[in-house]
Amino acid sequence: xxxxxxxxxxxxxxxxxxxxxxxxxxxxxxxxxxxxxxxxxxxxxxxxxxxxxxxxxxxxxxxxxxxxxxxxxxxxxxxxxxxxxxxxxxxxxxxxxxxxxxxxxxxxxxxxxxxxxxxxxxxxxxxxxxxxxxxxxxxxxxxxxxxxxxxxxxxxxxxxxxxxxxxxxxxxxxxxxxxxxxxxxxxxxxxxxxxxxxxxxxxxxxxxxxxxxxxxxxxxxxxxxxxxxxxxxxxxxxxxxxxxxxxxxxxxxxxxxxxxxxxxxxxxxxxxxxxxxxxxxxxxxxxxxxxxxxxxxxxxxxxxxxxxxxxxxxxxxxxxxxxxxxxxxxxxxxxxxxxxxxxxxxxxxxxxxxxxxxxxxxxxxxxxxxxxxxxxxxxxxxxxxxxxxxxxxxxxxxxxxxxxxxxxxxxxxxxxxxxxxxxxxxxxxxxxxxxxxxxxxxxxxxxxxxxxxxxxxxxxxxxxxxxxxxxxxxxxxxxxxxxxxxxxxxxxxxxxxxxxxxxxxxxxxxxxxxxxxxxx
Numbered sequence: 033x034x035x036x037x038x039x040x041x042x043x044x045x046x047x048x049x050x051x052x053x054x055x056x057x058x059x060x061x062x063x064x065x066x067x068x069x070x071x072x073x074x075x076x077x078x079x080x081x082x083x084x085x086x087x088x089x090x091x092x093x094x095x096x097x098x099x100x101x102x103x104x105x106x107x108x109x110x111x112x113x114x115x116x117x118x119x120x121x122x123x124x125x126x127x128x129x130x131x132x133x134x135x136x137x138x139x140x141x142x143x144x145x146x147x148x149x150x151x152x153x154x155x156x157x158x159x160x161x162x163x164x165x166x167x168x169x170x171x172x173x174x175x176x177x178x179x180x181x182x183x184x185x186x187x188x189x190x191x192x193x194x195x196x197x198x199x200x201x202x203x204x205x206x207x208x209x210x211x212x213x214x215x216x217x218x219x220x221x222x223x224x225x226x227x228x229x230x231x232x233x234x235x236x237x238x239x240x241x242x243x244x245x246x247x248x249x250x251x252x253x254x255x256x257x258x259x260x261x262x263x264x265x266x267x268x269x270x271x272x273x274x275x276x277x278x279x280x281x282x283x284x285x286x287x288x289x290x291x292x293x294x295x296x297x298x299x300x301x302x303x304x305x306x307x308x309x310x311x312x313x314x315x316x317x318x319x320x321x322x323x324x325x326x327x328x329x330x331x332x333x334x335x336x337x338x339x340x341x342x343x344x345x346x347x348x349x350x351x352x353x354x355x356x357x358x359x360x361x362x363x364x365x366x367x368x369x370x371x372x373x374x375x376x377x378x379x380x381x382x383x384x385x386x387x388x389x390x391x392x393x394x395x396x397x398x399x400x401x402x403x404x405x406x407x408x409x410x411x412x413x414x415x416x417x418x419x420x421x422x423x424x425x426x427x428x429x430x431x432x433x434x435x436x437x438x439x440x441x442x443x444x445x446x447x448x449x450x451x452x453x454x455x456x457x458x459x460x461x462x463x464x465x466x467x468x469x470x471x472x473x474x475x476x477x478x479x480x481x482x483x484x485x486x487x488x489x490x491x492x493x494x495x496x497x498x499x500x501x502x503x504x505x506x507x508x509x510x511x512x513x514x515x516x517x518x519x520x521x522x523x524x525x526x527x528x529x530x531x532x533x534x535x536x537x538x539x540x541x542x543x544x545x546x547x548x549x550x551x552x
Contacts, residue, residue, distance in 0.1 A: 061487040061538060064447040064460035068475075070493030070551075074439035074466055077395035081388065082433040084123045084177070084406030085343055087131035088163075089155050089351075090367045096407040096415045097171055098163045104419070109162075110171055113420050117413055118175040118406065121426070122433045125224065127180040127342055127402045128168050130154070132355055134229050135186030136237040139165055139196050144214050153187075153237045155351065156359040165200065166211075169220045178223060180342075180402075183256075185228025185248060186238030194255035197225065201260040226266040226291060226342070227252045232275060235355060242275045246282035253286035264288040266340055271321055276328050284334025289400065291340045292325055294318055295348035296383075303350045303369040308511045308542075311346055311379040312480045313452025315461070318344065319390030326397050340400040341391060346383040347375070347410040370409040373421055373516040378508045378523065378542045381424035384412075385478050385544045388432050389463045392440050403429070421515050424523045427506050428544055431525060435504060435546045437465040437474045450480050460486050460539070473549040479539045482511035486539040492551065496535030503530045507543035 086092045100109030129137055132154035141148040142164025152159045165181070172179040181200070183193040199207040200220040208219070227249050231240040240248060249267045256263060267283060268291040269276040276290065296314040297306045318341070325339055350370060352363045369375075384403070391398045403425075405411040412426035440463065447458040461478040479486040490497045508523045515522050530537050530547060539545060 060484060062448040062459050062481055062484045063487050063489075064445065064458075064462075065489045065491075066443055066445050066462050067491040068441065068443040068464045068473075068493065070441070070470060072442045074441045074468065074470065075395050076439050076468075077392050078399040079122070079124045079433065080400040081391045081395075081398065082121070082123065082429060083125040083127070083180075083342070083400055083402040084118070085127040085131070085402040085404040086129075086406060087404070088129055088133045088137075088152065088159055089131065089349065089405075089409065090370055091408045091415070092405045092411070093163050094160070095417075098167065100162070102417065108167070108170065110174060111415060114407060114413065114415055115171075115174050117420055117422065117426075118177075121430050123175055123177045123406065125178040125180050125400065125402070126172055126175075126406065127182060127224075127226070130182060130229055131343070131404070132229060132236055134182040134184055135231060137184050138188065138192070139184075139199070140192075143199070143210070154355040156354050157364065165196070165220075166214060166216060169200070169222065179220070180224035180226070181222055182226040182229055183252070185231050185240070185252065186236060190248075190252050190255050193227070193252050194259050197222075197256045197259040197263065201263070223262070224264050224266070225256060226268065227256075228268060230268055230293060232268070232270050237355060242278065245275070246279045249279055250283035250286060253283055257286060266291045266342065268293070271324050271328070273328055273331070276325070277332060280329070280332040280334045280337065284332060284337055287334065287337055289338050289340040289342075290325065290329070291342045292321060293343040294321055294341070295345055297347045299348045299350045301350075301352050303366070305347060305375045308377070308379045308482050309450075309452040310454060311383050312450060312482075313454035313457055314346070315383055315386040315480065316390075316455065316457055318387045319393065322390060322394050322398055326394065329397070338399045339394075339397050340402075341398060342400060342402040343404040344387060344401060345404050345410055346380050349409060371414070371416075373414055373423065374514050376410065376423045376425065377512045377514045378424055379511065381428045381506060381523070382478055382480055382542065382544060384425045384428050385432070385476070386461055386480075388428075389461055389476070389478070392463055392465075395440050416517060419517075421517055421520050423515055424506065424508070424513070427523065427525050431504055431506065431544065431546050432476070435474055435548075436476065437467045437472055439466050439468060440464070441466055441470075447486075459484075460488060471551060473551060475547045475549060477539055477545045477547070479541055479543050481541050483541050485541055488537055488539055489535045490532065490537065491535060492549065497532045497549065498534065500529050500531055501547050501549055503528050503545050503547040505540065505543060505545045507540045511542040
C-alpha cells in the first residue's frame with residue numbers, strides 16, 4: 033500500500049468515511065485509514081460555497097430558467113420545475129449575467145417595458161434582453177438565493193457600474209426613480225457585486241492589462257461604494273503575484289473578495305469529454321489553486337480579503353471559434369453538444385465532491401463558490417421543454433448543501449493512490465463535519481477508484497467507530513453512469529445502514545457518501 037506523504041496528510045486535514053454493504057473480499061479492496069481529531073477547534077464554513085451561476089450562453093437563461101409561454105412556467109415566465117429543483121438544493125447565491133457576456137452587457141437595455149435587443153459580442157448571438165436585472169432578482173428571490181451581479185468592466189464605464197448599484201439599491205436619484213417607474217417601489221438590495229469577469233484574458237470582448245486593472249477596480253469600487261457603502265465587492269484576479277498583488281495594493285482596502293475561476297476539462301473547441309480516470313487525476317487541482325491564492329493573499333496587506341471560487345466546473349464550455357469573432361452558424365449549432373447528458377457521469381459528481389472538500393478544508397479563507405452554470409450547458413440541472421433531469425452532480429450538491437453539519441474539523445488520512453493521466457491522487461478523500469458542540473457528526477467520503485471498493489478504518493477521537501449508522505450513498509452501476517430524459521433515476525442517492533466493525537467499513541467504488549454519527 034502507498035500512503036499519503038505527511039505534507040499531503042496535513043493539507044488533507046479534514047474528511048471521513050462511510051459506506052455500503054461489504055460485497056467484496058478484502059483482497060479485492062483498496063485500503064484507507066482515517067483519524068478525526070475531536071479535540072481540534074472546529075471551523076465554521078459559509079454555505080455560500082454551494083452557490084450557483086447563470087450566464088446568457090446557450091440555453092441557461094432562455095429555455096433554462098426563463099421560458100415565457102411554456103406550460104411549465106409561471107405567469108412571469110419562470111420555469112416552476114427549475115425553481116423547485118433549485119430550492120431543494122438550497123442555493124444560497126447566484127452570480128449573473130456572466131461570464132464573458134458581462135463584459136459587453138449594458139444593463140439599461142434590459143429594464144422597463146421597452147427592451148432593446150442587443151448583439152452579444154462575447155457569444156455572437158442576439159439577446160432579446162427580456163431577462164434583465166428585475167427578472168434576475170425576482171427569480172433569485174423565488175429560489176431563495178441572494179443575487180450576485182457582475183458589472184461590465186469591458187465596454188462599460190465606471191458610471192454605468194455605479195448607476196446599476198443605484199438602480200438596485202438606492203431610494204433616491206435618477207436610477208432609483210427608474211426602478212420605481214418600472215414597478216419596483218422597494219430597492220432590490222443586491223449585496224454582492226463583482227467588478228468585471230476575466231478581463232485579464234484575450235478571450236474577453238475587452239482585455240485589461242495588469243497595469244490597467246488595479247486602478248479600474250479601485251475607481252469602480254469607489255463609485256459603487258459611494259452609492260451603497262454596505263455592498264460586498266469582488267475583483268477577479270489571476271493566480272499570479274504579478275497580477276494579484278498590485279490589484280490588492282491599489283484596491284484591496286475596498287474589496288471583500290478576490291475571484292478565481294477554474295475549468296479542468298478544456299472543451300472550448302473539442303467537445304469530446306475526458307474519461308473517468310483523467311477527470312479523477314485533476315481532483316486535487318482546485319484545492320492547489322486555493323492554496324496558491326491563499327499564499328498570494330498572505331503577502332498582501334489586505335488580510336481581510338477572502339477567496340470566492342465564483343466560476344468553476346470540471347468541464348468547460350464548448351464554443352468553437354468564439355468569442356474571437358469568427359463563430360459561424362455551424363459553430364453556434366455545435367453548442368448543442370452541451371445537451372448530451374451522457375457526458376455528465378459519476379466522474380462529474382466525484383470531482384464536484386472533491387471540489388467542495390477542498391473549499392471546506394480551507395473554509396477560513398474560501399467563503400463563496402459558484403458552480404458554472406447551475407442550469408443547462410454543463411450544469412447539474414438539465415432543462416428541456418417537457419421537464420428536467422437531475423444529473424449526478426445535482427445529487428452531490430444536494431447532499432453537501434443539506435446533510436453536512438455546520439463546522440469542519442481536521443483529520444489525518446492515509447489512502448492507497450489512484451494513478452491517472454494527469455497525476456497520482458489519493459483514491460479515498462474524506463471530510464469531517466460536526467455541530468459546534470461536537471455531539472453530531474456528518475462524515476463525507478469519496479472513493480475515486482472506478483472498480484474497487486475501499487475498506488476504510490475510521491477513528492473518531494482515537495476510538496474505532498463501531499455500530500450501525502445511517503448514511504446517504506451516491507454511486508452508480510458503472511463509473512460512467514448518467515441520468516437522461518428516458519432514464520432520469522439511474523444515479524440517485526440511497527439511504528443505507530452502514531455497519532462499522534472495529535472501525536472498518538467497505539465503501540463502494542466510484543461513490544460519494546455522507547455518514548451520520550451521534551457522539552455523546
